[in-house]
Amino acid sequence: MTDHVARVVNQWKSEYSEVDASPMYVLARMMRLSTQINKTLSANFGKFGLATGDFDVLATLRRSGTPYALRPTELTRSSMLTSGTMTSRLDKLERLGLVRREANPNDRRALMIHLTDAGRTLVEKVAGKHFELEAEMLKALSPEDREALAGILERWSHKLETDGTM
Template identity: 50%
Template structure:
């Protein structure tokens, strides 16, 4: 018999108090929300050990995975991270103050800038991403590889439906 969780209790309470509704969607939504909270807390712990927050990690990781020369325009970062321009400017400012990125003139646009990861930033993100992946392995350890693939596919289907 499978163990019960808090969401099972919530569903049972709704069945009892409101038998006229089917709270089945809450099973997925409640577990996604609770899982997000757990994962966010665990990943925050990883990022904070390196003096970063999740947003700063996202910028560095985006620059790193873009490939050499690890340089993007602020607009390219905005599109990838789905942020407002003010939020992006704030993140870039913080990373620049930490010596992890630089702003350089855009050779194709006299008014534009390019955001580039520094050697220090590259070294840091390579270390952080290893810890990030290890934490992901730990968090997903209750699931078999085929269960992970199935869950990833189902979540992808939901996100595609909502154009995210």
């Protein structure tokens, strides 16, 4: 079975054999998979009127546990966004009635972002569909392959993060 990436690597081998294009077997496939995964997940979030980043904020608040509230800096750190981007996202979610800003009872100068009841209901509904969709996308892999791939990716991610590459 030959895919697009294999054809590209073979072209490099044929036309410029002095370079080793073999990393593409992994990295180009991961990039292509990432693009398709993001497209599929984004379309699912769109069915609920959300962008991927909106879901990320709501899910972060939901999984933080009761009282489903975090400081904006905690949300920004969790999503690796700039504070300006986070502010825009929070403005949108607040307009939709999914989050609310309140003074931090421990520091009146700071805010807490709270997940509203409507936000909690929506994120739980979306999360259920999201995890079903992720499971569906992984059906092409055996349970053993999924476990092996998860382990490989975890080790690789840890190594890149430790080296400062990511």
